[in-house]
Amino acid sequence: MTIDQHLDTFHDLPVRRFGPPSADHSGVTDHGSVAWRVHVDPYGDEEEAFTEAFGRFRETVELEQVSALVIGSWGEVYDSDSSQVVESILAVKDRLTSLRALFIGDLVLEEAEISWIEQSDLTPLLEAFPALEVLGIRGGTDLVLKPVEHAALRTLLIETGGLPGEVARAVGDSRFPALERLELWIGQESYGCTTTTEHLAGVLAGTRLPALHHLGLRNADEQDAVAAAVAAAPVVRQLRTLDLSMGALTDAGADALLAGQSLAHLRSLDLSYHYLSDDGVARVQAAMDAAGVAVDLSDQQHPYVHGGEEHRYSAVGE
Template sequence: MISELQHEFHGLPVVEFPVDTDPAPVPGPVAWRISVPTYDAPTTWPEAFEKFRATVDPAGVQAIVVGGWSDPYERSSAPVVEALVAAAGELTALRAVFLGDMTAEDCEISWITQSDITALLSAFPRLERLGVRGGNKLALTPVRHETLHSLVIESGGLPAEVVRAVAASDLPGLTELELWLGAADYGADSSVEDLAPILSGDKLPRLTRLALSDSEYQDEIAAAVATAPILPRLHALDLSKGVLRDAGAAALLAGQPLTHLESLDLHHNYLSDDMRARVRAALEPSGVRLDLDPGDADEYEYDSTVYRSVAVAE
């Protein structure tokens, strides 16, 4: 569940573009949020974007946050992507795009219908930051992109094809990669084997922050990360929001040293108190910032089966 819209993006304050009125002057550069109601919208997102292009000098736009579009639970983001790509020649300063900045009230994350986002990377070769919310119908073809620094995909169920496409992409400038893998009931069908090219680090020579989170196989991810070639290069590691149990944490502690990390985020976990104490004892003396908060992680038994859930699914 995503409860709040973004207030800052790409280091800039997010300002809502007023679709129905003229925008007030804004001091300095901003990240423009362009959105229409997701229910009973009086206009389409491409129509709102046309007004934006006619009102704001496109050549000065550094960041765009795409909010809701008409009926995102039924209609994909394809027209949004097409509109942005068509305007690439005008958006010469655009360096950051977020696609799908919606709360659960707008549309539950696993209901957001996305589309093929490859064209955004192809049309904007100087893009530095790309964020996407929603994995339903999301598609990506492996790409090479020289300047992308941050790629974040928030999902309640990320298709394996997208995970493999990210892993196969050549992103020499990427410093931050964040994937919310999600739950099988909401379309997640990747495996730890799909993450192997990411963990090798061969195509991610500058990566310093890695988040592989919100996964039902978080223990396997933790074990794979523990021996991964990319681990010594990382400054921040995020394995939060998933079904992380003592076995995964023990594997992480038994692998390569973690004391070089600036931060380790394991919040929303199923660790025992003893295991949390072991993690703290191993890493806090070295100054690693830890988040071991179990949050609302809760397991229950039904018909002799124990159920545990990720933090973000529907």
């Protein structure tokens, strides 16, 4: 998944744009054969409220067959939050009996910067769909998740330019016995990040995530602190893959990671987009080669120097 282009597949299905009133969907006879993408273009020729577009969707598509649903723009997303999306979906929850995968906020940079996307409390979606297996979220502004117990969820992805600390805490305080893949984009304080390693304590403990085998704690300005916490985290012992990419990781964070618990059981370690020195890259590469772990150290960054000070930033903020 990337913020530079819309999803073209989701839940192993091709994404089909539901489109404006003029769109023709008569060629789709099996409404469960695609992942439907519902959105509106507030700047287009056919201006339409999201509730109107979703109303057409529920009248046109056999909702009982839909297993994957992608929500794009719901209007001017920097002025209007996603609560209307939540309400629209909950209104037809009794018909969405096959829904297994849901993505809220499939917007690209041309539509809105990631930090402009106004989210809302998405907890009711997890509560309303106990069979949901995949939940993807883009945008952290005003995002709320409360601790829940969900027996079916296997993948949780939260992409932000600034992750609220209480959201990170709620993920760790939730009980997700089937969750296999968890990815959190932590982001930058200037774009709303309040997440610290303390907020990540529940995730790092892993006690409520017994099936987790992939953990991504990505895109953090404070990636060194994240790496140091991961170095001693109990959850690491159960992982197959670890992703600390897209952050402002320096030699200090990488050295802390190498000095911690063994990573030899991992299949892969992703540190791409980093601020390691050439020597730091060599140390990590040698250590992972010796352990038999595939490591990605691509996209080496260099500090931005201004006023005699060095500045490092995670990959995605605004």
